[in-house]
Structures are given as structure tokens and as C-alpha cells.
Amino acid sequence: MDLYPGASSNVGCAAHHAGKSFGYVQPQRCLAGAIAVILRCSRKLSAAGGELARGGDEEAVFSSTEDRIRAGHASVAVAGPTIVPEHISSRRFSLTWATRIGESLFSVLFPSDCRICAAPLLNVSRLPVCPGCLDQILPIGGKVCSVCGERVLSSYAEGDPDGLLRCPGCRRAERPFARAVPYGSYEGGLRELVHLLKFNGVRPAASVLGRMLAEAIAALDSAFEPAFDEASPALPVLVLPVPLYKARRRQRGFNQAELIARAALKCRPASRPLQLRADILLRTRDTHSQIGLTSHQRRENLRGAFAVASAAEVTGRAVLLVDDVYTTGTTATECARVLRRAGASQVWVATAARTLKLASKYAEFAVDEEVEDGEVSRAG
Numbered sequence: 001m002d003l004y005p006g007a008s009s010n011v012g013c014a015a016h017h018a019g020k021s022f023g024y025v026q027p028q029r030c031l032a033g034a035i036a037v038i039l040r041c042s043r044k045l046s047a048a049g050g051e052l053a054r055g056g057d058e059e060a061v062f063s064s065t066e067d068r069i070r071a072g073h074a075s076v077a078v079a080g081p082t083i084v085p086e087h088i089s090s091r092r093f094s095l096t097w098a099t100r101i102g103e104s105l106f107s108v109l110f111p112s113d114c115r116i117c118a119a120p121l122l123n124v125s126r127l128p129v130c131p132g133c134l135d136q137i138l139p140i141g142g143k144v145c146s147v148c149g150e151r152v153l154s155s156y157a158e159g160d161p162d163g164l165l166r167c168p169g170c171r172r173a174e175r176p177f178a179r180a181v182p183y184g185s186y187e188g189g190l191r192e193l194v195h196l197l198k199f200n201g202v203r204p205a206a207s208v209l210g211r212m213l214a215e216a217i218a219a220l221d222s223a224f225e226p227a228f229d230e231a232s233p234a235l236p237v238l239v240l241p242v243p244l245y246k247a248r249r250r251q252r253g254f255n256q257a258e259l260i261a262r263a264a265l266k267c268r269p270a271s272r273p274l275q276l277r278a279d280i281l282l283r284t285r286d287t288h289s290q291i292g293l294t295s296h297q298r299r300e301n302l303r304g305a306f307a308v309a310s311a312a313e314v315t316g317r318a319v320l321l322v323d324d325v326y327t328t329g330t331t332a333t334e335c336a337r338v339l340r341r342a343g344a345s346q347v348w349v350a351t352a353a354r355t356l357k358l359a360s361k362y363a364e365f366a367v368d369e370e371v372e373d374g375e376v377s378r379a380g
Helices: 022-049 090-094 097-109 131-135 168-172 188-200 204-218 246-252 256-266 295-302 330-341
Strands: 060-062 067-069 179-185 238-241 281-283 306-308 318-326 346-354
Touching: 131 188, 179 188, 179 204, 188 204, 188 256, 188 318, 188 346, 204 256, 204 318, 204 346, 238 256, 256 318, 281 330, 295 330, 306 330, 318 330, 330 346
Parallel strands: 179 346, 238 318, 318 346
Antiparallel strands: 060 067, 281 306
């Protein structure tokens, strides 16, 4: 039995251990319900018995799934009961025995493996990923382009006269967006996390990706300052998720960019609000997969695929465009172009992940575009 909605069954399901015998599975369901009640009650008591605090280098724990990423890299404050202090009161510690017993029983009766490393999961979690794999998902480091976030060769690391580092692509052509910021490189655990959300419908993955997106957005806070000025506040920055075509959204049941954006905004401090609107930027037609297309063909494929529902709502407004993955930038460029034509004063882009090109192949690089524009073609 899997504990996350929409996921396919795992090798350690109850039916497997029961030999597909209904007489065995039914008592297990009753026992599972009893264990779930024990876990719920013990967690409520634990929350009442312990005080949650914020700390500079404490570890961020996602309370709904007990998933973790490193908070040491975070530059955004996390609101709500999601930061657990290192020091736990003795009363709270004494109340966790039921949780530990319940989790132990659940791991024995309903074994499951991490979807990334295949290690056994020892805690009750809605997300089938172990804490070790999540700990290995780190922000992009090193020299990156100040405009698109691409990795920059050492020969370009000195920057332009304006003090910005630009990759060859941004040197050749001006982007319609001011800056694109990603959290991590689209590979390894982060890649699998995106796949869990998009291919398997494991929605708790959106919470983890949302926290990563929140860290990326925090890098743009200095650009958002006019909207945060209490003395003379501007209109809030509009947050627009990259839309899916209506048929694809019905098929998938959700727009992953919107789920991640909502999770990210929950991590934002109340003093720095952003306004999420999922009804302004629309996808007016379906598009073909971008795999194997040249740069010109990719632009033509997306030309006219996006529209603004009401130009009056974006005229003179600053816009933050959000998506799960920035691959070649074709989608972000087309969306930003449409928004600027509709009157947006400025457009920024933030994503949870970014495909980084190899430094030795800047000129012509064949990018794996399996998640570009929501047109998914899973390899393997």
C-alpha cells in the first residue's frame, strides 16, 4: 500500500506479502487505520508540547511529509510549523514514543523503497523519497550568467562593463526577461523529483520543489523592493505559472508549475507578498514536442501558443514567470515576449531546476528537452 495519491503500487505492497489474499489484506487495513490514528494523535500532542523556533542554520523539515532540504543554503524565511529546532523539550521528546512505534510498525507491514536510490523507507511519508536523497539536492554553484542562469566559462567570468556576467547566448541577443533564476541543476535527485510530480502524480513532491523555488525567488527580492516599500508601495508583483494546454491539463489533472508556485508562496514572509494569478497567461494551442528541433524550429513551434487573457491586468505591472524546469529558455522567452507586448513593465523568471549545458559545448549543444514546455517525452 502506497501512502501517496496517484502513485503506482510498489514491490512492497500489502497484497504482495499477503499472496493476494483478501482475508489477510482486510485485517491489515484495519491495523493501518489504527496506526494512522496513533500517529495523528501523537503528532498533535508533540506539536502542543514543543515550541517551534526559527534558526539561522537549522534544518528545514517539511512537516506534511517529513522531507528535508538543506536550510543552510536558504535565503528566505520559512513561515509556519516547518522549522524544527535542534533542542526539543523533554516533554515533547516523551510524547514521540507512539510516533516511533507507529512508524516502525508501518514500515514492517507496508514496506516501500525510495524512488531515487531504492533504499528502504523507514518513516511514514507521503513522498517516496528518503531524506538522504533530498539532502543531496543542492543549489547551483559557481559562476552563472547574470541574465539566464547558465553556467559561464572562466573566460567570461570577468563580466561586462556593466558588471554582469553573460553567457554567449545572452551576449548575442537581448532577452525579453530581465533575469532567470533557478534553484538547482536538472539532474540526479532533482530530476527524479520533477518526474515523480509530472509522471506519477505524486503531489507532495510539489511542496519540496516549491521550497526550492522559494529560495530561487529570494534572489530577486532586491528587484522587487518597490513593491515591498511600506512608505510608497507599488502594486504587488504578479506571479504567473507557465500554463498547460487545456487538454493536457485535463489529462494530467493539474499544472505542475501552478502547484509549485503555490507551495513557494507559502514560504514567503508576510512582509514580502507576491500575487499569484493562474488565469492571466493562457496557452491557446497545443504544441509538438521540442525534442530534436533546431532553435529556429523551437521558436516557430511556440509562436502564438500563449496569450494574455486581459492586457489591462498586466499593463504597467511587474511579472514573475514561474515553471518547474528551464531547459533552453524558448518557453520563458516566448511567454515573456507576450507579456511585454501586453504591457508588463518587467518580467523575471524563476524555476526549481535548470538544464546546464556543458562548458565545452557552448556553441551548438543538443539539449535534452524532455520536460520543456510541458511536452513530456520520458527517456528510457
